Amino acid sequence: MGASIELEHLSKSYPGNPSPAVDDVSMEIRPGETVVLVGPSGCGKSTTLKMINRLIEPTSGRIRIDDEDVTRIDPVRLRRKVGYAIQSSGLFPHMTVAENIALVPKMVGWSKARVRGRVEEMLDLVGLDPGEFHGRYPRQLSGGQQQRVGVARALAADPPVLLMDEPFGAVDPVTRDHLQDELLRLQHELHKTIVFVTHDFDEAIKLGDRIAVLRERSRVAQFDTPEAILTNPADDFVSGFVGAGAALKRLHLTRVRDVEIAGFPTVSVDDSPRTVLDRLRGGPYDVVLVLDRHGRPHRWLRRGDLAPARGPAARAGRSVRGTVTRDATLRDALEAVLVDSAGRVAVTGWRGEYIGVVDLETLLNSVRETLEADRTAATGHRHDLEEARDHRTGAEPEGRA
Structure with missing residues (x-):
């Protein structure tokens, strides 16, 4: 489980600089929540x-983790906890994947057997096959795989707190979406306290339980839930940082698991064309989803795709262009559906x-409900402001005489 974090009047000044880099920051972070620090470069x-x-020592102020003042303990011991x-994973290039993950557990004195078991557990946790990746070196991994190993290494000694400094900033947008979903899944299982830095407000909305929008010198402009910041930004600075399309950004707040995931007819790559045709004739759709031998979506297959000229059923039809996880946002799902000619993902x-499918109609209904809820909340907020104004001025509310 996570630990509480308290920043008390934290400041950092550098010699020769007349203004502090960080000026009097105070913040309380609850155990097990993800707080995202977002602001301009x-x-x-x-x-x-x-x-x-304490990779950077504060000039003044205190930091408490679970009520322990960490400014008074050995910084090396702190970093092991x-x-x-x-960004870019920070893996040691001369060490294998297993050696990178095992680094901190070995430092804190774990036995060889415990370290070995933990390495396999961590690789499995971040979706990498231990048998395949255990002995590889970082240069043999893709950028996304390196970031997964970096997260595995950070979690290896089971720390209550995880600090993440723009960890997904150096990968392509598709890989970044997958890594964000992976982090959401891990957090759903592990309940660590995560402090995450990004300059991308969409990423902050997707990942954060609460977001701290920071001005110059890390002064807090607003520290609140994503919903509150989107619907009621504190001032023009926060509004400018949120940017246009706040209603669409709300799509980052609802997950695929929150909408109806429908069943769909499936077949295996090993099924015969006759079996596939029988499946097509027996259902309400003129298409089936072909699953590979591991039960993963492989191809969309229509009746006409099984003509003799099209070759074996395993290679017929249209490749699945993209999938989403249950932790993906509605925005992710909507983008995937819109690029699919069948209107489903x-x-x-x-x-x-494979778990199921979501289609365009389901997503649009959810979008309409979200926008309607926002309109209702905005109307109520305006009504409250008008009542407060009338109370201050002594005016009768509209409709009374």
Whole structure:
């Protein structure tokens, strides 16, 4: 489980600089929540993060983790208790994947058997086959795989706190979406306290239980839930940072698991064309989803695709272009559905196994409900403001005489 974190009047000044890099920041973070620090480049968000594990020593103020003042303990011991993941993974290139993950558990004195078991557990947890990746070196991994190993290493010694400094900023957008979903899944299982730095407000909405929007010198402009920031930004600075399309950004707040995931006819790549045709004739759809031998979505297959000229059923039809997990946002799902000519997307588990499908109609209904709820909330907020104004001025509410 996670630990509470308290920042008390935290400041950082550098010699020769007349203004502090971080100026009098106070913040309370609850155990097990994900707090995202977001703000313009150079505002001090990474400096604030690094002071939590004292990679940067604060000039003044205190940091408490579970009520322990960590500014008074050995910084090396502190860092072994706080997981840390950075952009481009930060893996040691001369060490194998297993050696990178085992680094901190070995430092804190775990037995060889315990370390070996933990490495396999961590690889499995982040969706990498231990038998395949155990002995590889970082240069043999894709960018997304390296980031997964970086997260596994940060979690290896089971720390209550995980600090993440723009960990997904150096990968392509598709891989970034998958890594964000993976982090959401891990957090759903592990309940760590995560402090996450990003400059991408969409990423902050997707990942954060609460978001701290920071001005220059890490001064907190607003610290609240994503819903509250989107619907009631504190001032023009926060509104400008949220940007246009706040209603659409709300789609990051609802997950695929929150909408109806429908069943759909499926067949296996090993099924005969006759079996596939029988499945097509026996259902309400003129298409089936072909699953590979691991139960993962493989191809969309129509009746005409089984003509003799099209070859074996395993290679017929149209490849599945994309899938979403249950932790994906409605925005992710909507994008996947819109690029699919059939207007649907397959939903998978964390190992890629097929769960069901969501279609355009389901997503649009959810979008309409979200927008209607926002309109109702905005109307209520305006009504409350009008009543407060009338109370201050002594005016009768409209409709009374």
